[in-house]
Amino acid sequence: MFLYFYWRCFKISKQELQINEEIRDKEIRVIDSDGGQLGILSASQALDMAASKNLDLVKIAPQAVPPVCKIMDYGKYRFEQAKREKEARKNQHIVDIKEIRLSLNIDTHDFNTKLNHTQKFIKSGDKVKVSIRFRGREMGHPELGTEIMKKFAEACQEFANVEKPAKLEGRSMIMFLAPKPNK
Numbered sequence: 048m049f050l051y052f053y054w055r056c057f058k059i060s061k062q063e064l065q066i067n068e069e070i071r072d073k074e075i076r077v078i079d080s081d082g083g084q085l086g087i088l089s090a091s092q093a094l095d096m097a098a099s100k101n102l103d104l105v106k107i108a109p110q111a112v113p114p115v116c117k118i119m120d121y122g123k124y125r126f127e128q129a130k131r132e133k134e135a136r137k138n139q140h141i142v143d144i145k146e147i148r149l150s151l152n153i154d155t156h157d158f159n160t161k162l163n164h165t166q167k168f169i170k171s172g173d174k175v176k177v178s179i180r181f182r183g184r185e186m187g188h189p190e191l192g193t194e195i196m197k198k199f200a201e202a203c204q205e206f207a208n209v210e211k212p213a214k215l216e217g218r219s220m221i222m223f224l225a226p227k228p229n230k
Contacts, residue, residue, distance in 0.1 A: 064105050064106055064107065064121075065105070065106040065109070066103050066104065066105050066106070066121050067094060067097070067103055067104055068094070069106075070090050070093075070104060070106050070114075071090065072106075072113065072114050073089060073090065074087050074088070074089060074113045075087070075088065075089075075090055075093055075106070075113050075114050075115070075116045076111070076113050076114070076115045076116070077093045077096070077104075077116055077117075077118065078107075078115065078116070078117040078118070079118055080100065080117075080118045080119055090104075093116060093118070097118045100118060102118050102119055102120055103119060103120065103121035104116050104117075104118055105117050105118075105119055105121055105124070142172060142173060142174055143173045143174070144173065144175070144176050144223075145168040145173050145175050146175070146177075146178060147161050147164060147165050147168075147176070147177050147178070148178050148180065149161060149177060149178070149179045149195055149196075149199065150179065150180070151179065151181070151185050151188070151192060151195065153195065158198075158199070158202075161199075162199070162202050162203065165177070165199075165203055165207070165224065169203070169206050169225075169226045170226075172226055173226075174210065174224065174225050174226075175207070175223070175224040175225075176222075176223055176224075177196065177199060177221070177222045177223075177224060178220065178221045178222075179192045179195060179196065179219065179220045180218060180219050181219070181220070182218075186218065189215050189220065192213070192215070192220040193213055193220070196213035196220060196222050197213070199222075200213075200222065203224055206226070206227060207224040207225060207226060207227060208224070208226075209222065209223070209224060210223040210224060210225040211223040
């Protein structure tokens with residue numbers, strides 16, 4: 048029980064940078080806090096230089112030969128990185144998939160209501176999954192479902208593109224609509 052909880056505390060996907068005493072390479076290429084190159088030095092020399100400036104030595108390119116380290120304020124760097132990630136998350140829009148279910152014997156008013164709901168979802172930037180569920184003897188007439196899907200796609204043509212055309216999967220016929228790209 049404890050091991051399971053202990054394991055869940057860590058984020059595996061995050062790769063932390065090596066700083067100060069964690070850098071064990073014999074020779075490293077050092078970049079100053081201003082961005083100027085100081086050349087290839089031993090790890091202890093670079094660490095002494097960073098300590099004299101009250102800054103940290105951070106390995107920024109471990110795959111390079113020799114590895115590249117930069118003298119910087121690591122706390123400030125992490126703060127700015129977190130700030131950039133937060134700003135990026137704030138600006139992104141997550142696209143949801145909304146579902147509209149039609150039936151084979153749908154009436155015109157119901158059809159128009161479903162069309163209005165679809166238009167509302169598309170305007171808000173979401174994708175729409177349009178489905179028809181075949182029950183009982185309706186499975187013998189998939190062409191009726193195809194006709195309804197074509198009619199629905201034509202009605203949505205002015206505000207949406209058909210991302211995936213109508214396709215029969217088991218007892219359901221499914222079609223995906225996506226918002227038209229802004230010009």
